[in-house]
Amino acid sequence: xxxxxxxxxxxxxxALNRVSMKSTVRDYVASFVCIVVMASLCxxxxxxxxxxxxxLILLMVVAILALLxxxxxxxxxAFINFVVWNxxxxxxxxxxxxxxxxxxxxxxANLVVAxxxxxxxxxxxxxxxxxxxxKDRIALLNSFLQDLNDSKSIKEVVKVTQEQMRMQFNAETxxxxxxxxxxxxxxxxxxxxxxxxxxxxxxxTYAYEQHVVTGNSTSHFPESQLRYFPLIEPRRVLGVVGLxxxxxxxxxxxxxxxxxxxxxxxxxxxxxxxxxxxxKEKEIYSESEKLFQALMNSVxxxxxxxxxxxxxxxxxxxxxxxxxxxxIRKQICDELDFAARRMNYLVENILDMSRIESGHLRLNLExxxxxxxxxxxxxxxxxxxxxxxxxxxxxxxxxxxxxxINLLRQALFNVVHNAVIYSPENSTVxxxxxxxxxxxxxxxxxxxxxxxxxxxxxxxxxxFYRVPGSKSGGTGLGLAITKxxxxxxxxxxxxxxxxxxxxxxxxxxxxxxxxxxxxV
Amino acid sequence: xxxQKSKYKILIIDDEPQIRRLLRISLEANNYKVFxxxxxxxxxxxxTMNYPDIVLLDIGLPDRDGLTLLKQLREWSTVPxxxxxxxxxxxxxxxxxxxxxxxxxxxxxxxxELLARIRVAIRHSQKxxxxxxxxxxxxxxxxxxRTVKVDGDEVKLTLTEYNLLTLMxxxxxxxxxxxxxxxxxxxxxxxxxxxxxxxxxxxxxxxIERNPSVPELLITEPGVGYRLKSSGEx
Numbered sequence: 039x040x041x042x043x044x045x046x047x048x049x050x051x052x053a054l055n056r057v058s059m060k061s062t063v064r065d066y067v068a069s070f071v072c073i074v075v076m077a078s079l080c081x082x083x084x085x086x087x088x089x090x091x092x093x094l095i096l097l098m099v100v101a102i103l104a105l106l107x108x109x110x111x112x113x114x115x116a117f118i119n120f121v122v123w124n125x126x127x128x129x130x131x132x133x134x135x136x137x138x139x140x141x142x143x144x145x146x147a148n149l150v151v152a153x154x155x156x157x158x159x160x161x162x163x164x165x166x167x168x169x170x171x172x173k174d175r176i177a178l179l180n181s182f183l184q185d186l187n188d189s190k191s192i193k194e195v196v197k198v199t200q201e202q203m204r205m206q207f208n209a210e211t212x213x214x215x216x217x218x219x220x221x222x223x224x225x226x227x228x229x230x231x232x233x234x235x236x237x238x239x240x241x242x243t244y245a246y247e248q249h250v251v252t253g254n255s256t257s258h259f260p261e262s263q264l265r266y267f268p269l270i271e272p273r274r275v276l277g278v279v280g281l282x283x284x285x286x287x288x289x290x291x292x293x294x295x296x297x298x299x300x301x302x303x304x305x306x307x308x309x310x311x312x313x314x315x316x317x318k319e320k321e322i323y324s325e326s327e328k329l330f331q332a333l334m335n336s337v338x339x340x341x342x343x344x345x346x347x348x349x350x351x352x353x354x355x356x357x358x359x360x361x362x363x364x365x366i367r368k369q370i371c372d373e374l375d376f377a378a379r380r381m382n383y384l385v386e387n388i389l390d391m392s393r394i395e396s397g398h399l400r401l402n403l404e405x406x407x408x409x410x411x412x413x414x415x416x417x418x419x420x421x422x423x424x425x426x427x428x429x430x431x432x433x434x435x436x437x438x439x440x441x442x443i444n445l446l447r448q449a450l451f452n453v454v455h456n457a458v459i460y461s462p463e464n465s466t467v468x469x470x471x472x473x474x475x476x477x478x479x480x481x482x483x484x485x486x487x488x489x490x491x492x493x494x495x496x497x498x499x500x501x502f503y504r505v506p507g508s509k510s511g512g513t514g515l516g517l518a519i520t521k522x523x524x525x526x527x528x529x530x531x532x533x534x535x536x537x538x539x540x541x542x543x544x545x546x547x548x549x550x551x552x553x554x555x556x557x558v
Numbered sequence: 559x560x561x562q563k564s565k566y567k568i569l570i571i572d573d574e575p576q577i578r579r580l581l582r583i584s585l586e587a588n589n590y591k592v593f594x595x596x597x598x599x600x601x602x603x604x605x606t607m608n609y610p611d612i613v614l615l616d617i618g619l620p621d622r623d624g625l626t627l628l629k630q631l632r633e634w635s636t637v638p639x640x641x642x643x644x645x646x647x648x649x650x651x652x653x654x655x656x657x658x659x660x661x662x663x664x665x666x667x668x669x670x671e672l673l674a675r676i677r678v679a680i681r682h683s684q685k686x687x688x689x690x691x692x693x694x695x696x697x698x699x700x701x702x703x704r705t706v707k708v709d710g711d712e713v714k715l716t717l718t719e720y721n722l723l724t725l726m727x728x729x730x731x732x733x734x735x736x737x738x739x740x741x742x743x744x745x746x747x748x749x750x751x752x753x754x755x756x757x758x759x760x761x762x763x764x765x766i767e768r769n770p771s772v773p774e775l776l777i778t779e780p781g782v783g784y785r786l787k788s789s790g791e792x
Contacts, residue, residue, distance in 0.1 A: 375668075382666055402648060402781060404736075405753045407760055409771055414780060416772045430771035438753060443780040444648060550753075 061108025069103050069115035077122045089127040093148055096123055104156035105163070112160060116152035120145065175296050178206065182300060186307040192315065195307045196228040199279070202300065207293060208284050212264070214242045215277035215308070223278065233264060233282055242266045242278040249275060255288065267297075269305040276308050340384045340513055344377035351377070379421065383455070387515045390448060391501075394522040401442045401526060405550065408436055408471050408481060411443065415450045416469075422455065425463040433472040437549035439479055441527050449523040452516035453483045453543050460508065461487035461540065479549045484542045489535040498533050520545070566680060569610035570594040571601035571627075572642065573620050581614065584669045590676075598622035605635065612679055615659075616642045617650060625650075625657060632658035638679040642667075648781030655735050655782070662733065678731030678788060692727045694787055695775055697766050699727055708766050718743065719762045726776065731788035733779050759784065 076099045080092045096119045104112045124134055128141050136142050185198040196213050203211040212229040216222065223246050227234055241259035245252040245266040252258040253265040264280040279301060283289070289297060351374045354360045361367050393399050409432045416428055457467045465486035474480045490498060490505050497503045499521040502514040524531045529547040536542050568590045570581050578594045585592050593608050595601040598619045605613065613631075617624035628639060641654045641662040651662050660679045663672050690701040698707040701724060706713050715723065721743050726734065740751040759778075763770040777785045 378666065404781070405756050407756045409760065410756070410773075410778050413770075413772045414778050417777070428772075430769075432771055438756065443778075447780050 061110035061114075065107035065111035066114055069107055069111045070118060072099055072103060073115055073118045073122060077126060081126060084127055089123075089129070090144065092127050093123050093144060097148055097152060100152045101155055101159070104159040109157070109160040112156035113153060116149060116156060119152060120149045123148065171292060175292075175299070178296065179299050179303065183303055186303055189307065189311075192308065192311045193228065195304065195311055199300075199304050200229055203281060206300075207281065207289055207297065209281040210284065212238075212280040212282075213269075213277060213304075213308075214239070214246070214280070215312075216246070216275065227280075230282075233280060237262060238264055238266075238280060242280060245278045246275055253280070254283075267301050269301065269308060271305055271309050276305055276312065279304065337384065337388065337513065341381065344380045347373055347377040375421070384513065386448070387452070387513060387519055390519045390523075391515055394519065394526075399445075399522075399526060402444070403440050404443060405438045406441045406443050406446060407438055408432075408479060408547075411446055411450060412469050412471060412481065414447055415454055418447075418451065419454060419458070422458050423467075426458055426461070427464070427466040429466055429468045431468060431470045431472075436471060436473070437479060437551070439527070439547045440550050441547070445523045446527070449520040449545065450481065450483075452520045453545070456512075456516055457483050457485035457487070457541070457543075459512065461485035473549075474546065477549070478546050480544050480546045482542055482544045484536055484540055486540045489539060489541045490533065492535070495533050495535070499531065517543075565589055565591040566611040567591045567593065567608060568612050568614065568676070569601065569604055569608065570614045571598065571604075571619065571624075572596065572614070572616035573618075574616075577616075581672075584673070588673055596620075598624070598627040601627065602631070605631065605637065610637060611683075612638045612640060612676055614640050614642060614663075614676075617647075617654065618644075625653060628654060628657045628659055636683070638683040640672075640675055640679055651779075651782050652735055655733065655738075660732065674731065674788075682729070682732060692730065694730065696768055697775055699723065701727070706766070709768070713765045715762070715765060718758055719765070722758055722762055723766070726784065726786035730786045733783055733785045735783040739783065 073096065076096060077092075080087075080095055084092050100112065100115045100119050103115045107115075121134075124136065124145055125132060128136055128145065130137065136145060182198070182202050185202070186195060189195045189198050192215070196211075199213065200211045203209045210230045210233060212227050212231070212233045214223045214227045217224045223239070223243050225239065237259070238253075241252045241262045241264070244250075244258055245268045248258075249268050249270055250256075250258065251265065251267050253262040254260065256265065264282045266278050266280045268278050269276040351370045354370050355367070360370070409430075412430055412432070416423065416430065454467065454469070461467065467486075468482075468484045470480075470482040470484070472480055472482075494503075494505045498505070499517050500514075501518040503518075504512065504514040521531050524545050524547075527547060529545060532544045532546065534542050534544075566589075568585055570578050570592065572578050572581075572594075573596045575596070578596070582592045582594065593604055593610060595604050598621050601613075601615070604610075615624050615628065619627070624641065628641070631637070631639070638660045639658065641651070641659045642665055643650055643654070643662050644665055654662060660682070661675050663675055692699045692701070696709045698710075699705070704720065706715055706720070706723065722739070725739065725742050736752060736755060740755055743755075744751050759776065760770070763773050763776050767773045767775055775787050777787060779785055
């Protein structure tokens, strides 16, 4: 029994590998050959087993052929069977005449059984084939759907679509999407952009506007090389898919069906991505709105204070009572000077930030002597440092780094500026320059202020972040700029509270190495 | 300021009337005769008519790029030119210096700094002060005897350091670009010397500065070059 069921399985697998029940020339030839071979095998045996038995054997062959070949070929086999049996086996031999009524009945019964049986078998096979096809289609759709679901951007959706179209339909894909604002189709398309053309765009636009398939072998723009399918959503049309069948192959009905399902899936995947993009855009917008608000708040405060100082100082200068006293006049001038510096610092920082943000930061690379850099910053800050002691502790034989000296100066300036502002008068700010154990060049700036709460340390370099409870003044931009500058120099910046008190900020850079050793 | 009888003439070419006004107030208070123009075209005319002793030129002019004016002017005039520029435009500063500007002042500037630059530029153009002995702060240098003293103690300089120092001293108060210094000291301006220049500068500072970490004499002009503080500056 096992052998028989194995045989049946084998036949089934052969039968189901067929694409359709249409018979090919090969099927006809195979049917003919099978019957003829079986008949010639049976011919010498017919006087032993009797021609009736041969008739049954040939009928069996027809039944087996019904499992393997197309319907037309089976009917053909039944007919050949009828002819061959009649001619070679039923007496009188080698004539189509049949003497006995018994034989006539058997002959026609044989033909009817062959035709009916093979038709039934064919029908069963047809429905099995259909079932398999729809199963395959569902599997394909499922995997396609899975891929579409896994894609995280419009570009990925397009990529998956391109791959699947190539695999399933042997077609190259191009996708036009509607423009973000307003109506109409965007001119730049996704996918295989070599398929772009003006006439193609017109055909696609027509498909988009009229919600019909256009292009190759349709009634609109039939001269086009591509065929354009609109991506229709219940509420709107998202865009148009253009397909170019390679070798000019046209898909059959089944493929068309599959293609329709594909396009529906592509549409909903694109719809999803477009909505996500929109949501993201909104989020970014509100984020930048928030940043802008924060900037405005801090800038207006930072501008108003020095303005108020300047206005007050001027009215003092205009007043003879106060301006006549040289001591007071000098004090007023110092205040004016300080206010001007404060405004200048603010403007510098805003300019730096906008340059960094816009990505237009051009590095003017040169060799930078870090000790020189520190000296420059200390020199620049002479006035700010009036009420503080500053201690510079450079190690001997420091290597140089390649960097933009002006940006680095701004970076260090901001750090030292913070150290001075947030530490008490007459305390010491220490700037150390040394090579750390990882052979990197580190500039440490330590103040003797209160330090920073541990949970604020990680946010210290965020834009507009200000440590809660810190004194007024300052935009929350300085350290963010410093970090951005250190970042473009491939360095890093670390903040930590010192063991005793105060905050230490280290800027760490890669030294310029020549000939395998740090060059001094 | 012994030369008060013959006042130095200064031409200001800047398109901001407020800046011109302020400059005029402080320059006239310091005994300069001031002319002002707001465009490059009028500036050129004024130079040919008034023979100023020094020109203050704003790089960003409405009618013509200040650099173009500078180049044109240098074809026929050696009048000292002080360029007014904005803070972060180092390439512009270098370009201006390479095109014949004598020095620059960065906006926003204070008047003391500006006056010092003007004095230095005039002094260099008139070859006053060609004494072989120079002193500023702790530094004392006699170019005849090749003696360098810091706070009264003699220091030994290598040949390169000495050449560097005398170059800076001869141009005291003036900014010198990296490439100019390289050219003068090593004879070629290529960048191989960029690193060497910084190393020699650092070593020279160690010898002549009281606190080499915070130099008072050899000032770095970031991205541009170096300047030796002259005795006349505050």
